[in-house]
Amino acid sequence: MPPDKRIVFEQPCPIRDVLDRIGDQWSLLVLETLRGGTKRFNVLLREIGDISKQMLARTLRRLEQDGFVARTVFPEVPPRVEYTLTDLGRSFLEPMQALVFWADIHHQAIVAARQRYDQVIAPGGH
Amino acid sequence: MPPDKRIVFEQPCPIRDVLDRIGDQWSLLVLETLRGGTKRFNVLLREIGDISKQMLARTLRRLEQDGFVARTVFPEVPPRVEYTLTDLGRSFLEPMQALVFWADIHHQAIVAARQRYDQVIAPGGH
DNA sequence: AATATCGGTCTCCAATTTAGACCATGTCAT
DNA sequence: ATGACATGGTCTAAATTGGAGACCGATATT
Structure with a gap:
C-alpha cells in the first residue's frame, strides 16, 4: 500500500x-x-495450517501495531512468545462473529451461485 | 489461491x-x-478512486460468480453495464454494517495504538 | 555428536496487482 | 469529414507481494 492510500481529505x-x-x-x-x-507462534502456525511463517509474523506484527493483539516474550530457551487478544481485539470479535x-x-x-455461474454464464462467456 | 486451498477434509x-x-x-x-x-462500471471506478480497472473487473466478476451482485448489460453505444446487489448481497450488508x-x-x-507502537516498540525493535 | 525446539529473518522465485495502452462503436463539435 | 470523447473492458509489462525453505543462537534430548 502506498504510504497514504488510506488518507482521504487530509484525514484517514x-x-x-x-x-485495509x-x-x-x-x-x-x-x-x-x-x-x-x-497462543504461541508455532501453535498459531500449526492451527492455521496453510499460512507461511513470514506471513504469520507480518500479520501478527500489524495486529500488534494496531492494538488488536499483545505480544509477550519470555526470555527462555528455546524462546517463548505468546500472542493474546487485547480488549480492542476482543471487542472486534463481536462484529466478526x-x-x-x-x-x-x-x-x-x-x-x-457458483454452480449456476459455471453452467450458465461461463460457457457462453460475457 | 490454489484451486482447492479452501477444501478441508474433502469439504469446503x-x-x-x-x-477467502x-x-x-x-x-x-x-x-x-x-x-x-x-451503479455502472465507471461510476464504481470513480467512486472507489484508487482501484484499477482490472481489479474492479475481477472483483465484480467474482462477486457475480458468488451471487453477491448481478450484472446487467444494455446493448447500447457506448455500452452500459450496471451492477446491483442481489438479495444475498444485501443480506451480507447487515453483518458488514x-x-x-x-x-x-x-x-x-x-x-x-499505532502511535504507541511507533514510539515505544519500533525504536528498540523486537 | 547429531538432532530437535522455538520464533523469527533472509533470500530467491512464483504469483498477484498496477499502470497504462489499446479496442470497437457511436455521438458530438469543429 | 475529422478529431475528440465516452464506455466497459482486455492485454502487456513492470512493480509489489507472497510462499518455500535455509538459517540462526542457545539449550535439551538421544
Whole structure:
C-alpha cells in the first residue's frame, strides 16, 4: 500500500483504514484463531495450517501495531512468545462473529451461485 | 489461491471459503459502495478512486460468480453495464454494517495504538 | 555428536496487482 | 469529414507481494 492510500481529505477514512488492515488474506483468520485464547507462534502456525511463517509474523506484527493483539516474550530457551487478544481485539470479535454466522448460513447459497455461474454464464462467456 | 486451498477434509470450510473471497483488498469496499444502489462500471471506478480497472473487473466478476451482485448489460453505444446487489448481497450488508460501525467507533483507539507502537516498540525493535 | 525446539529473518522465485495502452462503436463539435 | 470523447473492458509489462525453505543462537534430548 502506498504510504497514504488510506488518507482521504487530509484525514484517514476510518472504514478504509480499518478495512485495509483486516481485509487481507490472513488477519481475520488469525484473530478468529486467537479467539480460543492466548497462543504461541508455532501453535498459531500449526492451527492455521496453510499460512507461511513470514506471513504469520507480518500479520501478527500489524495486529500488534494496531492494538488488536499483545505480544509477550519470555526470555527462555528455546524462546517463548505468546500472542493474546487485547480488549480492542476482543471487542472486534463481536462484529466478526456476525460475519462468521452469516458465512455459515449462506454458504450453500454461494456454492449454488457458483454452480449456476459455471453452467450458465461461463460457457457462453460475457 | 490454489484451486482447492479452501477444501478441508474433502469439504469446503464455510468460514474459510467466504473469508477467502471477501477477505481481499477490494471486495468489501465494492460491496459497501454498491450499498448506495445500482451503479455502472465507471461510476464504481470513480467512486472507489484508487482501484484499477482490472481489479474492479475481477472483483465484480467474482462477486457475480458468488451471487453477491448481478450484472446487467444494455446493448447500447457506448455500452452500459450496471451492477446491483442481489438479495444475498444485501443480506451480507447487515453483518458488514456491524463491522463498519465498529471501525467508526474504534478508529481512534487504533490510531492511538499505532502511535504507541511507533514510539515505544519500533525504536528498540523486537 | 547429531538432532530437535522455538520464533523469527533472509533470500530467491512464483504469483498477484498496477499502470497504462489499446479496442470497437457511436455521438458530438469543429 | 475529422478529431475528440465516452464506455466497459482486455492485454502487456513492470512493480509489489507472497510462499518455500535455509538459517540462526542457545539449550535439551538421544
